[in-house]
Amino acid sequence: MSNITLPYNWAPRDYQMPVCQALDSGIKRLITIWHRRAGKDLTAINMCAKAAHERVGLYLHLLPFYKQGRKIVWNGMDKTGKPFLSAFPDELIESKNDQEMILKLKNGSIYQVAGTDNIDSLVGINPVGIILSEFSIQDPHAWDLLRPILAENEGWAWFVYTPRGKNHGYTLFEKAKKNPNWFTQLLTVEDTKAIPLSAIQEDRDMGMPEEIVLQEYYCSFEAPLVGAYYSKQLADAQKEGRIGNVPWSPSLPVHTFWDIGMGDSTAIWFAQFYGFEIRVIDYYENSGEGLAHYVKLLKEKPYVYGEHWGPHDINVREFTTGTSRLETARQLGLNFRVAPKTGIEDGIEAVRNILPRCYFDANRGDMEMGIEALKQYQKEYDDKRQVFKNKPLHDWTSHAADAFRMMATVAKRLVSDKKKKHPSRAISDYDII
Numbered sequence: 001m002s003n004i005t006l007p008y009n010w011a012p013r014d015y016q017m018p019v020c021q022a023l024d025s026g027i028k029r030l031i032t033i034w035h036r037r038a039g040k041d042l043t044a045i046n047m048c049a050k051a052a053h054e055r056v057g058l059y060l061h062l063l064p065f066y067k068q069g070r071k072i073v074w075n076g077m078d079k080t081g082k083p084f085l086s087a088f089p090d091e092l093i094e095s096k097n098d099q100e101m102i103l104k105l106k107n108g109s110i111y112q113v114a115g116t117d118n119i120d121s122l123v124g125i126n127p128v129g130i131i132l133s134e135f136s137i138q139d140p141h142a143w144d145l146l147r148p149i150l151a152e153n154e155g156w157a158w159f160v161y162t163p164r165g166k167n168h169g170y171t172l173f174e175k176a177k178k179n180p181n182w183f184t185q186l187l188t189v190e191d192t193k194a195i196p197l198s199a200i201q202e203d204r205d206m207g208m209p210e211e212i213v214l215q216e217y218y219c220s221f222e223a224p225l226v227g228a229y230y231s232k233q234l235a236d237a238q239k240e241g242r243i244g245n246v247p248w249s250p251s252l253p254v255h256t257f258w259d260i261g262m263g264d265s266t267a268i269w270f271a272q273f274y275g276f277e278i279r280v281i282d283y284y285e286n287s288g289e290g291l292a293h294y295v296k297l298l299k300e301k302p303y304v305y306g307e308h309w310g311p312h313d314i315n316v317r318e319f320t321t322g323t324s325r326l327e328t329a330r331q332l333g334l335n336f337r338v339a340p341k342t343g344i345e346d347g348i349e350a351v352r353n354i355l356p357r358c359y360f361d362a363n364r365g366d367m368e369m370g371i372e373a374l375k376q377y378q379k380e381y382d383d384k385r386q387v388f389k390n391k392p393l394h395d396w397t398s399h400a401a402d403a404f405r406m407m408a409t410v411a412k413r414l415v416s417d418k419k420k421k422h423p424s425r426a427i428s429d430y431d432i433i
Contacts, residue, residue: 022183052109057128066115116142128155136169139396233355246361253306259403267399283370310336350408373400
């Protein structure tokens with residue numbers, strides 16, 4: 001076999017050189033926030049192929065959705081029609097599993113494309129290099145699960161994305177800029193000159209909103225998140241001081257609102273109702289756990305519970321057991337009330353109506369993640385037609401948003417009666433039935 005030089009038949013552009021040199025020099029954490037069509041994934045996969053032959057191990061290329069991984073990376077091509085996977089020369093490949101998107105290399109390394117929409121599939125693996133593509137729209141839990149592994153095995157992580165408002169991508173970038181052990185780079189079209197301004201103007205002329213132009217081509221964190229359902233209401237809550245420290249009151253019952261996933265995340269909001277106010281005091285989300293896990297969690301919290309509201313499909317019997325989740329919950333000591341089935345648009349409008357009444361405790365449980373999910377919950381965007389579809393994008397924000405929508409649809413039933421006597425303190429062995 002003839003000598004093969006990696007990267008293979010690819011040379012970085014001038015603006016791509018610094019991150020390549022940083023990875024080669026041993027920097028383990030890298031962030032490249034580059035504009036649309038700047039060659040983010042192509043650069044990362046070529047450097048990953050090189051790294052896979054310098055250290056034997058598992059290398060992951062992660063996108064927000066599994067199907068995105070197949071479309072953008074596994075079947076992806078550059079503007080000349082050259083496949084992204086050609087970064088791995090055929091002579092160096094032992095086998096290729098198209099179904100699971102896995103390349104096994106002759107030197108023992110493995111390259112795999114996957115999606116963070118199924119976080120549980122990432123548990124138990126031991127990657128030594130990870131590309132987190134479109135990190136700003138990935139489930140932030142994925143990085144929380146993976147970074148202890150990389151810390152232990154001294155692996156590297158490369159975050160590749162464009163901004164999506166001031167979300168977890170913004171927070172990570174701001175922290176990384178202050179850390180000398182991280183490489184950070186933000187490049188707009190004015191920095192790279194990779195796209196002519198005429199092409200950007202053509203996108204404008206074809207209907208691309210100016211906010212998306214600023215986001216995609218000028219990497220603006222300040223651009224409003226176009227298509228977000230609750231951006232105005234949550235911005236108002238922030239300005240009015242309704243997101244911060246909201247102590248829970250032991251004299252009021254705590255109601256819970258659930259989105260129960262099947263092989264997916266389960267999300268729970270905890271709220272107290274007092275007159276016109278809705279005090280959202282806690283949030284919890286997890287995946288890969290049965291109902292018993294969540295019942296145990298409720299019992300461990302110091303709350304006196306009121307009503308537990310589950311989704312309308314909680315009555316559906318599971319094919320394998322013949323038992324509904326409603327019945328399973330009752331067997332575990334948890335009595336659900338079933339929320340009425342409402343249209344998504346009606347539910348979204350109901351959330352908009354109650355958000356001005358909501359006070360969020362940002363410091364308890366997974367509240368930061370829950371609030372961020374509500375901020376980012378948005379319409380699906382049609383890239384071909386350059387318009388938003390009239391339906392929500394199903395991503396990591398959906399679980400929190402669905403559970404909160406349930407709260408909104410039953411809120412009128414839970415307005416507290418100030419004259420009603422409530423327990424004066426929380427009872428630690430409170431029976432959640």
